[in-house]
Amino acid sequence: DAKTTQPTSMDCAEGRAANLPCNHSTISGNEYVYWYRQIHSQGPQYIIHGLKNNETNEMASLIITEDRKSSTLILPHATLRDTAVYYCIVRVVGNTGKLIFGQGTTLQVKP
Amino acid sequence: DADVTQTPRNRITKTGKRIMLECSQTKGHDRMYWYRQDPGLGLRLIYYSFDVKDINKGEISDGYSVSRQAQAKFSLSLESAIPNQTALYFCATSDFKGRSSYEQYFGPGTRLTVT
Numbered sequence: 599d600a601k602t603t604q605p606t607s608m609d610c611a612e613g614r615a616a617n618l619p620c621n622h623s624t625i626s627g628n629e630y631v632y633w634y635r636q637i638h639s640q641g642p643q644y645i646i647h648g649l650k651n652n653e654t655n656e657m658a659s660l661i662i663t664e665d666r667k668s669s670t671l672i673l674p675h676a677t678l679r680d681t682a683v684y685y686c687i688v689r690v691v692g693n694t695g696k697l698i699f700g701q702g703t704t705l706q707v708k709p
Numbered sequence: 710d711a712d713v714t715q716t717p718r719n720r721i722t723k724t725g726k727r728i729m730l731e732c733s734q735t736k737g738h739d740r741m742y743w744y745r746q747d748p749g750l751g752l753r754l755i756y757y758s759f760d761v762k763d764i765n766k767g768e769i770s771d772g773y774s775v776s777r778q779a780q781a782k783f784s785l786s787l788e789s790a791i792p793n794q795t796a797l798y799f800c801a802t803s804d805f806k807g808r809s810s811y812e813q814y815f816g817p818g819t820r821l822t823v824t
Contacts, residue, residue: 632812642815697811699753702751
């Protein structure tokens with residue numbers, strides 16, 4: 599499975615877009631990019647996933663570069679409730695369903 | 710009502726005691742998982758189950774056992790608790806279909822302290 603690299607922490611002003619980067623330079627063609635977040639001590643929450651096309655849902659947008667070596671999760675209008683640890687996970691779609699969580703990015707949304 | 714529930718939410722127990730953590734889900738998912746999280750660290754998979762008759766070890770299964778009593782229920786047991794099993798424990802569920810298996814829905818967690 600491809601390794602991911604994320605910044606340890608980021609700040610964002612409330613109401614502004616939060617752009618969280620993830621590097622996955624060793625990703626292979628059959629690996630998807632998943633994003634989760636964990637608000638302090640709560641259970642992780644699935645946000646979005648994609649393979650190579652950009653994806654958008656009610657929570658966020660996922661932009662994957664053409665070479666698929668990196669991606670960006672975009673929260674279009676960050677609120678204080680978006681303060682959390684965000685995890686970028688790369689997985690081969692298969693039968694296991696095992697998620698491997700790294701250290702993630704701590705996003706602090708400030709008033 | 711929450712789709713994935715865990716009981717108890719908090720538990721303090723003594724070294725050597727047997728303890729069971731329970732997880733129930735109403736999402737109708739086939740797959741269920743147990744993770745633990747230590748302070749400042751990511752989640753690590755303990756056990757996972759694809760259905761009632763299919764249970765698999767995860768990264769850190771030593772010292773733990775599980776039981777899948779029904780599609781909706783998955784229990785984690787610590788046969789003889791030790792202090793380094795103090796952690797936050799999460800149950801999760803997912804559908805079985807391909808990439809959906811990674812769209813997991815987590816419970817609120819059980820904070821376990823072993824003294």
